[in-house]
Structure formats: C-alpha cells, structure tokens
Amino acid sequence: MAKHQFQTEVGQLLHLMTHSLYSNKEIFIRELVSNASDAIDKLNYLKLTDENMKKSIGEDWSGEINISFDEKDKSITIVDNGIGMNEEDLISSIGTIAKSGTKSFVEALTGDAKKDSNLIGQFGVGFYSVFMVASNVDVISKKAGEDTAYKWSSTGTGEFEIIPVTKETNGTVIYIKLKDEEAEEFVNKHRISNIIGKYSNHIAYPIFLNYQEEVEEELSEEDKKAGKEAKKSVENKHEKINEATALWTQPKSNLKQEDYNEFYKSISHDSQDPLCTIHTKAEGVNEYTTLFYIPKTAPMDMYRADYQPGVKLYVKRVFITDDEKELLPTYLRFVRGIIDSEDLPLNVSREILQENRILANIKQGSVKKILNEIKKLAKDEEKYEEFISQYNRPLKEGAYQDFTNKDLILDLIRYKSTKTENGKLTSLKAYKERANSEQKAIYYIVGENEKVLRNSPLLESYKKNDIEVLICDDKEIDEIITPTLGAYQEWEFKDITSVEPPKVEQTEEEKKEVEEKFQDITKKIKDILGESVKEVKITNRLSESPSCVVKDANDPMAQMAQMMKAMGQEVPESAPILEINPDHEIVKKLNGCSDDSMIDDVSWVLLDQAKLSEGMEITDAVSFAQRLSRITAKAL
C-alpha cells in the first residue's frame, strides 16, 4: 500500500473545496463527466490511428459513460471506458499539480463562493471539485493496452493512497462516497438526470443512468375485483439521459440559444452564459464547422504565457487536440469553442498541423468570421462596452500582429480621448468624423495615469485649437503598439509628445522676435540644467503652464529605444527637451531677473514640475522641495 502526500497547492485547493466553495456544488458531476468524455475522446482517436490499440480494445468498442447511485450506501459511481490511467498518471494527474495554473487559481480566489467556483474549470482543477460533496473518493482505473489496474483513494485531506487492483476492462470508475448532508440531494435519479441534461446533454457519447426501481405488477380489472395483491419486484434500469450528439453537427435551425449556452458551459467550465456565439458551416474548397464563443469575462489566464488554448480541434467528429495554440492567432486566445474539419487526415501530428494548408485556411476563415461578428456586436452599444471592457487589450495586440486584418481590427478598438468623458470610449471612425478634415492625423498621448494625461500641459494647444487627442493610459501596451500602427484610413497616428504643436496664429517674424527676446534666458537655463535636458526652447504650444517636456522625434536613439521597448528590453530614458511658455508670468519675470540663485532655482523647478505633470519621476525630490521653499520665501 503506497501512501502519497498531496502537493502543497493541491492541499490548499482541497481545503478550499471542502470549506469554502459551497455554492453550485452540482458542477462536480459536470467536471467528472467531462473528464470521462475526454478520456473516451483520447481512446477513440487511438482506435482510429493505432492498429495495435484497435486490436487490444476490439473492433466493436465504442465509448460510453455509466452513472449509478446507491441510496443505502449514499454513493454515486461514474464509469467510463476511455483511455484510463496507470499508476504514474494517477499520481501526476490527481495528486500533484500537473498545471501551473492551479497555484494561480489558489491565489486568484476572491472569497466570494460563487465567483470562486466559477474559477474551478478555468484552471483545470475540475476533478478536485468532487471533494465539495464527497467524504471519500476511489478512482479505479486501467489504462488501455496495459495489464495492471490501480485504485487511488483519498478523503480529500492531506494524502492519497494507490494500490494495484483487478479490473477487467480499460477505463475509469469513480466511486464517490457522499458526505451525509449531501446524500439526500444528489443520490437522486431526477437530480442527476437534470444535472446531466443541463450541462452534459451534448457530450458526444451516450450517458446512461443505472438504478434499481421497485415496480408493481399491473393487475387486470378482474384481478383487482377479486382483491388480488399486486406483486412487487425490483427492476434494473438502464436509461440514456443525454442527447449524445455533437451539438455543432446539428443545423442551426434546430438549436436554441439555450442549447448553445449549455454546451458552452460544458466545454468552458464557465457558469455565465457567453457574450457571443458564432456557429458556422463552411463549404467549398475546405469543408469544416466551427462553433466559437466569446466569454463574458476574460479567461483568468489570458495574460499568462502558459495560457490554456480554448479551442478544440476535431476531425470528422473525432477529437484530435485541445492543446494547440496555433488554431487561432494568440490575440484571439480568449475565444472558446471547436473546429471540426472534414478534410484533415485523422493521424495529423503536431508538426503537420503547424504547417498544414487546410488548417491555415480554416484559421484564416475563422479569424475573419470572429472579427466580423465582433464588428456586428459593436452595433449594440451596451453589449460592446461589455466586450471592450474585457478585450480591448488583445485587440490592440491584434492590430500589431495581424497585418492582414489590421484595418478591421482598428475599427474595433476603442480609446479614451479628450472629447470623451465618464468612462466612455471612442472609435477611430468617430474620432475622424468629429475632426476637421484638414487635420489628417490622429493625435495621441501615452502614459499610465489617465488623470495625469488629461492634465498634461502638452494638451493645451490642442484644446485651444479644438483638436481631439486620444488618451492612451494602458501604457504597457499602448507605448509599444501605437507607434507601430502607422495610419488609420490614411490618417497617421502622431504622438503629441514628439510632434510640433498645432499651428497658432503667429508669423515667422513674430516667432523670431520672441525667440530673440528669450535667447539669453533659454541659454542660461540650458547651462544650469546641463545634461538633464537635451535642449531648452521657446514654445507656443502652452497657454496655462509655464513649461513642458517633450521627446525629440528626430533623435535616432529615441527610435532605437522604441524598437528595444517593443522587444521587451529595458531602455534608459533619454533626456527630454524643455519647452518654456514666453507668455507665462514666471517665464516673463525670469527673463528680466538678475538674481542668479533665483534663476538657478526657477530653472530646476520649471523642469521638475513639467516632468511631474507628465507623470515622470524627478531625480531629486528633496532639492525640488528646498527650491520651492526658497522661491516662496523670496516672493512673500
């Protein structure tokens, strides 16, 4: 008898399952049935592709799931004739954490039972949900093609044990001894049938419910009159309780949204209905069916490098893989669903898949279809807000990655802007429609804090000229992606921190005159600030602020830095250009000032407060405070 300790995270998880996640307990049946169906999928595939396996399990083998219950024993048993597990599989699949996601699951728990139980499937910890209702679980399994069977048992506390046992056929038996307080609810024919009907109706294999029922003999009228007593006997029932047809093979006209929703829940483990359902049959050069869903809430692992892909590949209804990230481009990794191809060979290997032309066509068609459906969704403002709140970021990735569909994706992305308020967003199309047709550019500013961006002195001249500026406050992605976007319908994207400000009414002569007037002071400030600034110059982009900092657009190092950032490398910030406002009181007075220590202090304050207004860090906060005190003292 071999005892094993659960890995720490499994231990934590089990503790949570048994103590905290008490709402929606019924999903344990869905999770176990879905595992059984996956196990049959795997063997089905081997039967079709591996002659030895076909011989070993027999030509006539076909997958099925059997559920039985025992009222006296307070137990439910779920049996499948799928691929099964050997000792190693049992340890690695249901003892240790096979997937790194489980740790994040434990970390992501909110304490809200309903939300937390919704997380269960997303992290692939489905099996453990059984401990919400079980006091003891035995998993008896024999791997197809092997001789020894094993029994895994656990009470869901610190450890589990595995022993060899005898079992004739391949597959897995899950014996669930229910906690006393759960038995009444779940050891019940109607309850089990309802749960299966709700979550597992379209599992592609038959699910049978086996139970015993006491039946009374039907008496004839004569016998009744004669007072004969009806004999009672116990009958063994074997009833199919699901449709057992792959949902996506049915014509759309036969399916209700309700059917689609339940199927979605069974494949995604999400407890919410999907935001959008896209069912397509493609006929022509390639024949295939796709059924895609967009979840209401983005999958928890969307920003993890080891995210689980959400699309399963089938060939002629035979499951091939659910672990292929190439089925859709990475920016659509939130999409859930299936692709079923009529043309791919059954024995496709991963290598073949990656360079397969048929699959490439399917992928291309699927992306177009999904993007067009999102475009349709955009017509419903409320629904689209919901969508954008979850998926604006992956769409931005798409505009960067997917050159073919860039224009379509740009139409789907939404932005904050100086002309939107209260969390409302704008499309680029609407931006363009609002703008003066002479503008011919889309202006934007990037940073990490919306409030700082909205108050940036750099916006002053745009406001004065009634030019809208996009507020890109998702810095991590906007900073890399926006400069690479090029143009939207011929209007180039322009970063306002590195382009000339919009024109103000000023002749060349007037400009020259002002520059000459401030020539000495700008030189003095540059001498004081030294390497901290690249240049100091007079600007006409400001109205209320005395100064601002901008990037040097023509600096080849700045372009290089942009490229390095896009490749995920750390880049040292290069010195900015300090621009000062000749119409501002401070600058005017500074120009006539003869107190050198005052000029020194004010020069640094002009630089530091301009940096602070852009949300940048200043090098020496203590000196900044001291300078302000000195200036204030003199001014009083």
Ligand SMILES: Nc1ncnc2c1ncn2[C@@H]1O[C@H](COP(=O)(O)OP(=O)(O)OP(=O)(O)O)[C@@H](O)[C@H]1O
């Ligand atoms: N009935 C079964 N037959 C064969 N293997 C099984 C069975 N049940 C579970 N397993 C194995 O145990 C693993 C863990 O199952 P679990 O339900 O915890 O997660 P999962 O099914 O991989 O993920 P998810 O719940 O997201 O689908 C499975 O991946 C599978 O390898």
